[in-house]
Amino acid sequence: WAGQWIIDGFTALEALVVRHGEGWCFGGAPTLADCYLMPQLYSARRFHVDLAAFPRLLEIEARAEAHPAFIAAVPENQPDAD
Template identity: 80%
Template sequence: MILHGYWRSGTSYRTRIALNLKGLAYETAPLDLRTEAQGAEAYLRLNPQGLVPALETGDGLVLTQSPAILEWLEETHPEPALLPPDAAGRAQVRAMAAVVGCDIHPLNNLRVLKAVRALGADQAGLDAWAARWIVDGFKALEALVVRHGDGWCFGDRPTLADCYLIPQLYSARRFHVDLAGFPRLLEIEARAELHPDFLAAHPDRQPDAD
């Protein structure tokens, strides 16, 4: 498989974690979002939306949108499971993932930050914008982890929720967000820092890292 992504993109990072947790080998095809490499014609032929990530599965299929890619990985490579076996648990894990995937990350990615800057925000304004959505979402996640977590977001093994959370924590640090109010999330982050699949997915370990 070939993963088209960007080292520091949260959606690429979460996809790498899931691929690693599933034990799947993949090649990295980097696109530098800062120079808008994702707008190049060759990539647009692969993914007309011009966003990362895209996963070429090797049988002619090109998957886009990380939530869809992660569900596809779970369906086609069920072991180890990244969703619980029961519908209620699965809904809970997906809800946690959506807090990051729908309520935090979409507001803080590069194309949106550029638009916020165009409205007149300076760097402090950008940090405040990002922090607002991160803190709101992390408050919800912290409460959910207190209720459902046991070392990881849900139970005692990594799930899709952790694939979403860890890159969002990395991003929160880039925006200088005070994370002291989220001890359970930090505990998960500390655990991920010792986990080879999360470690190998870290932006700094990617071939296109600065």
Template identity: 65%
Template sequence: MTAVLYGYWRSGAAYRLRIALNLKGVVYQTSGIDLRTGAQRSPAFLALNPQGMVPALEIDGLVLTQSPAIMEWLEETRPNPPLLPATPQDRAQVRAMAALIGCDIHPLNNLRVLGAIRSRFGADQAAVDDWAGNWIGAGFTALEALVARDGAGWCFGDSPSLADAYLIPQLYSARRFNVALEAFPHLLAVERKALEHEAFARAHPDRQPDAEG
């Protein structure tokens, strides 16, 4: 049975999972959940994911949620090609890069948080951009140093890893918030390489069935 990915075309978490699925060669179909209309709170979707968040993945008779958990599950059940290095210390470094984005940057610029900033504190778009840019810039400054130290074409070493699957969607988001990226040449070099890779290119938001025209 073909896997089904429930996501939103512009969701960073769904974007990173699409990259991982593509890198692993998993065949899947997409089911768009429009976060702007509240489709994530529909009874049908809440039956799949009681948290009401994307992505969710139906695969192998399971319903999996939370992109970090799903990506680790993919690594365990479909180990080739590997998205984590061979040694425990190197795996820890890749996981740290991924967590830097997934824990310390992305949650602070997702739709729920930005909606709260707008509704509860009256933030306009300039204030929202400033908020998001502050956390993106701080995280990217640290990540730039890590990639400069450990990267060899990709975030870590010379092959794609979980860290790259996290980075590329966050660079996409950074541009949406008008974040200046010139200070991060190593991250931009990884992005150029990634966008030439079919697994990353097919995952791009603009190529999703539910993308805006």
């Protein structure tokens, strides 16, 4: 059930990114949409969603994984992480 809603949302977002993205969801710099995308991709994998149909979203994820602000925000990189 959760996987289907993720697919529906990613299908809509992928189309928007194709039209409006310039490396990020909506332009050439990260926005709140990119911040929200990261945990959704994590959830998609948790529910075994096939992400092959969303290449632009995966490109954004790769870009975020190399961006200092996103690296600093990873839960495992927080001072209180065990």
